Amino acid sequence: MVYNIHAGKDARGVHNLQRVAEAVRSADADLVLLQEVDRLTTRSGGEDQIALLAALTGMHSAFGNTLDYQGGQYGIALLSRWPIVRDTLFPLPIEPPQTRAGGSYEPRGALYAEIHRGSDTLHVFNTHLDASRNDQFRRQEVRALIELVSPLLDRGAAVIVGGDLNSTPESAVISQLTEGRLTDSWPLCGTGDGFSFPDSLPVRRIDYLFLSAALTCSGATVLNAHASDHRAVNVRIVASP
Numbered sequence: 001m002v003y004n005i006h007a008g009k010d011a012r013g014v015h016n017l018q019r020v021a022e023a024v025r026s027a028d029a030d031l032v033l034l035q036e037v038d039r040l041t042t043r044s045g046g047e048d049q050i051a052l053l054a055a056l057t058g059m060h061s062a063f064g065n066t067l068d069y070q071g072g073q074y075g076i077a078l079l080s081r082w083p084i085v086r087d088t089l090f091p092l093p094i095e096p097p098q099t100r101a102g103g104s105y106e107p108r109g110a111l112y113a114e115i116h117r118g119s120d121t122l123h124v125f126n127t128h129l130d131a132s133r134n135d136q137f138r139r140q141e142v143r144a145l146i147e148l149v150s151p152l153l154d155r156g157a158a159v160i161v162g163g164d165l166n167s168t169p170e171s172a173v174i175s176q177l178t179e180g181r182l183t184d185s186w187p188l189c190g191t192g193d194g195f196s197f198p199d200s201l202p203v204r205r206i207d208y209l210f211l212s213a214a215l216t217c218s219g220a221t222v223l224n225a226h227a228s229d230h231r232a233v234n235v236r237i238v239a240s241p
Contacts, residue, residue: 001029001223002207003232004128004164004197007036007074008049011199011229017049019227021056024079027223027234031115032059032079033209035128035164039063040072050077064089064111064126076111076126076163087113090148092141098130108141110148120239123152127163129173138166138173146180152212153181158239159212164230166206174208182210185235190220196231207233216240 001024010016024032034053038044054061059079066075066089078084092108099105110127127145130137145161152159161182167173169184178184186194186205195202202222207230211217215237223232 001027001032001232001234002162002164002209003032004035004207004228004230005037005049006228006230007038007041008044008047010227015045016227017047017052018056019225021053023223023225023227023232024053024057024059027232029079029234030081031122031124031160033124033126033162034077034079035126036074037063037077038069038072038074039065041074042070042072044072046072050079053077053079060084062087062111062113064109066107066109066128076109076128078111078113078124078126080113080115082115082117082122085114085116087111090144092127092129092144094130094137094140098132098137110145112148121158123157123159125149125159125161127161127165129163129165129167131166135167135172139176142173142176146176149182150180156214157212158214160209160215160237162209164206165208169205177210182212183216185209185211185217185237186220186233189217189235192222194220194222194233196222196233197229199226199229199231202231207231209233209235211237214240
């Protein structure tokens with residue numbers, strides 16, 4: 001599952017972690033890539049959101065802090081049915097640094113996790129790319145992401161790359177990823193348009209799961225969960241024959 005949880009609030013601003021956990025349980029998800037996750041911020045009411053979701057779902061967890069925010073941390077996270085052997089947050093640098101209103105800057109990163117499912121190893125990268133109107137910064141971020149993934153692809157590893165990419169399928173950003181030997185799972189096994197944003201009436205596909213040649217999928221759906229300003233994308237992954 002790929003799910004931007006909107007810092008623990010639904011589209012109306014109502015705290016929603018119980019509903020996020022219910023969406024994970026209802027989908028019987030084994031692996032969940034989460035974006036916009038708060039830990040101990042004022043905005044979250046002091047919640048450690050990934051710890052709470054791990055407790056509610058009974059899953060293993062990892063968190064990547066991309067920004068110190070409101071007395072706590074903000075970033076990306078993973079839930080896994082299987083043990084997470086190691087995890088690391090890799091920065092996705094850009095030039096020049098992108099400033100926002102008031103001169104603030106939100107760094108972007110990729111959370112990497114090595115996950116063991118019995119004798120099989122999954123290499124998972126979760127990210128949340130820049131939200132600018134053009135691709136200037138996202139293209140740099142994806143270039144850095146591909147550099148991280150390429151050594152694993154070279155040796156035929158089972159690699160999953162996903163997240164909120166803030167890019168539609170025809171964009172240069174998505175072309176970079178598919179040209180980098182990753183397959184967009186939705187055209188491969190999804191039904192319908194795959195629109196996941198905004199939650200109320202989705203009109204854009206910006207939430208993705210990409211697979212290496214060692215993996216394929218048998219189905220993909222957009223879930224009607226209403227626990228965020230995004231809808232969750234759920235993909236059934238299988239090993240390639």
